[in-house]
Amino acid sequence: MRLTSFTDYGLRMLMRMASDPDRAFSTADMADEFGLSRNHLAKIMQHLARAGLVETRRGGGGGAVLARAPGEIRLGALIRLLEEGQVLVECLAPGTNDCTLDGRCRLKSRLRSAEAAFLADLDRSTLADLALDQPTAN
Template identity: 75%
Template sequence: MRLTSFTDYGLRMLMRMASSQDRAFSTAELAEEFELSRNHLSKIMQRLSRGGIVETRRGGGGGAVLARTPHDIRLGDVVRLLEEDQPLVECFQTQTNTCSLDGRCRLKARLRTAETAFLADLDRSTLADIALPPLSADA
């Protein structure tokens, strides 16, 4: 199983934010830290905000903060949110499925079971379990 870079960077940003919960993170700061375009990071942040994982504030002293404690954010929920428009295989996307084997394929059920097990395993962990140690400048 492979996660998109969208999800990879989303998880990294959350790990960083969990390391310093007492402060807001600007998109510029996170983009620089992860060497990622601000535009791409903003899209990830919007998805996390829409999903209730982060809250964003504009203006001076603004930025992004976790909307819940790291102990209350399940990794499986984050991955589901960030991967919601990226099915594991084409046949999982009912609207655009053009697989000629659909309805006869024995692989689809096995892949669905594997995906479910993968997400269930991630549901056993929270953001608190993977939070980065605080940077010395944050301490």
């Protein structure tokens, strides 16, 4: 299974935020830290905020903070949220399935089962399990 860059970057942002949950992170700072587009990270941050995973604050000292404790956020739920609308293969997409094998194919049920097992395994871990170690001062 391949996750989208949207999910990859969203997970990185959340892992960074979980490593220092009392700090407000700006998308500009995270973009610099990760070497990624600020605009792309801003879109991801908006998605996370609409889902209630982060709270954003404007102005001096502003930025984003986790809305819940990292130990309460399941990884499977994050993947489901960030991969929303993405299907493993085209034939699993509701309403746009143009597969000529549909109705005869045994692969679709296997893929659904594998995807469910993948997400169930991730549901056993939380964002707290992935929090980044703090850099040590020299």
